[in-house]
Amino acid sequence: MNWDQIEGNRKQIKGVVRERWGKLTDDDVDLIAGKRDILLGKIQEKHGVAREEAEKGLKAWGDSLK
Numbered sequence: 001m002n003w004d005q006i007e008g009n010r011k012q013i014k015g016v017v018r019e020r021w022g023k024l025t026d027d028d029v030d031l032i033a034g035k036r037d038i039l040l041g042k043i044q045e046k047h048g049v050a051r052e053e054a055e056k057g058l059k060a061w062g063d064s065l066k
Helices: 003-008 010-020 026-032 036-047 051-064
Strands: none
Touching: 003 010, 010 026, 026 036, 036 051
């Protein structure tokens, strides 16, 4: 699934995001609003990971949605 699809389906994907990155709150996910860069920053902030690690996890997650 590409990011245009994720952004367009953000309400349906909200639960999937929370399941994958459990430290994100509903408010975090609402703030992200399907924007990849904001999600990446929140993953780094809430999970205490480096940008590269967050990028890898985000890519793997996006690929798994196909």
